[in-house]
Amino acid sequence: MDGLHAVISSDFHYTAQENISDLIVPLMKYAKPALSALFAQVRQEKPDVFIICGDNTNSGRTADMYYIRDQLRMIRDEGIRIVMVPGNHDLDLCTPERYESIYGELLQADCRDPHSLSYTCTVKDTVFFAMDDSSLHDTHGILSDASMAWLKQQLQRYRGSSCTKVFVSHHGVLDEPWNRRPELYRILNPGLQDLLVSNGVRLCLSGHQHFPSALIRRGILQITAPMPLANSFTYCDLRLRDGYAEERLVPIRFSEQLVPLFNKKHERSSGFRLDAVRSLLGSSAQTDRMTEVAAEWFHHMEHGTLGQFKKHMHEPVCEQTLHMLDHTDYGSWMRALLDEPYTDPSHILFQL
Ligand SMILES: [Fe+2]
Numbered sequence: 001m002d003g004l005h006a007v008i009s010s011d012f013h014y015t016a017q018e019n020i021s022d023l024i025v026p027l028m029k030y031a032k033p034a035l036s037a038l039f040a041q042v043r044q045e046k047p048d049v050f051i052i053c054g055d056n057t058n059s060g061r062t063a064d065m066y067y068i069r070d071q072l073r074m075i076r077d078e079g080i081r082i083v084m085v086p087g088n089h090d091l092d093l094c095t096p097e098r099y100e101s102i103y104g105e106l107l108q109a110d111c112r113d114p115h116s117l118s119y120t121c122t123v124k125d126t127v128f129f130a131m132d133d134s135s136l137h138d139t140h141g142i143l144s145d146a147s148m149a150w151l152k153q154q155l156q157r158y159r160g161s162s163c164t165k166v167f168v169s170h171h172g173v174l175d176e177p178w179n180r181r182p183e184l185y186r187i188l189n190p191g192l193q194d195l196l197v198s199n200g201v202r203l204c205l206s207g208h209q210h211f212p213s214a215l216i217r218r219g220i221l222q223i224t225a226p227m228p229l230a231n232s233f234t235y236c237d238l239r240l241r242d243g244y245a246e247e248r249l250v251p252i253r254f255s256e257q258l259v260p261l262f263n264k265k266h267e268r269s270s271g272f273r274l275d276a277v278r279s280l281l282g283s284s285a286q287t288d289r290m291t292e293v294a295a296e297w298f299h300h301m302e303h304g305t306l307g308q309f310k311k312h313m314h315e316p317v318c319e320q321t322l323h324m325l326d327h328t329d330y331g332s333w334m335r336a337l338l339d340e341p342y343t344d345p346s347h348i349l350f351q352l
């Protein structure tokens with residue numbers, strides 16, 4: 001075996017609806033050309049598998065789901081396997097039965113969970129546990145007791161096998177250090193981490209956060225794939241070979257005509273966020289410099305290079321910025337990086 005090559009993306013939030021805000025997600029109104037560029041790049045890259053971590057459409061509208069299904073069909077027809085899980089938004093207007101009837105044909109499952117949309121599938125010597133964590137059908141991630149029992153059974157099936165085991169879900173498995181409300185981002189089942197650790201799962205892939213991140217805890221590497229319509233417009237490229245997982249963030253290649261427009265949209269969203277920070281800091285020559293520090297932080301966060309920013313965190317102006325923002329979500333997010341080890345998702349090499 002020459003290893004496994006995967007492309008991972010998440011949170012397309014695709015919709016053809018025009019009355020949608022693009023203030024926070026800058027390419028929301030340009031989802032079609034932006035996602036077309038991503039899908040064309042995937043077809044060109046020809047990975048073994050294209051992994052999509054949920055919130056595939058913005059609300060589970062049938063017409064939007066058909067668009068995504070048709071795009072993924074073209075990728076599958078190039079011989080690229082599809083591994084896809086539902087996110088909380090996929091079931092806003094859609095039942096699990098309809099979800100299955102539209103996307104089911106894309107997924108070559110080895111075994112399906114009769115209680116949810118979860119399934120296992122094997123690509124080369126890697127087995128994917130593609131989990132539906134929408135048991136509550138709201139913004140929280142949880143697996144039902146029946147699905148936990150099914151997962152346990154499936155993990156036991158592969159005990160002692162030499163294959164690499166990869167857990168795929170919409171919400172994460174590990175707590176993000178910055179997050180004041182981890183229950184919104186992590187799968188809630190208390191026994192899940194223990195179950196994965198004791199069954200030799202070392203790699204978890206997720207979405208839901210919309211920005212790229214990577215955490216290593218309890219011997220597990222968790223990669224959170226970014227949304228393609230925001231942040232740095234990237235996807236994750238993953239290679240599993242010789243006992244290592246190597247991941248890189250790769251920019252989506254948009255057509256030259258679209259780049260200036262997309263950059264403008266991105267600047268508008270970034271400006272909106274910085275205005276919020278500026279209003280927290282107040283306006284003076286000193287706080288202008290602090291806003292610049294926050295802007296740098298956001299840039300590195302979006303590009304998965306916060307490790308580079310961390311080197312400057314002890315400079316007085318950084319400390320002052322953190323102090324001024326301490327009582328806000330922005331401050332706790334930024335400060336968490338001083339206190340917690342953080343792995344940059346721009347490039348990771350991890351021994352499995
Ligand atoms: Fe999302």
Ligand SMILES: [Fe+2]
Pocket residue numbers: 055087088089170208209
């Ligand atoms: Fe989500």
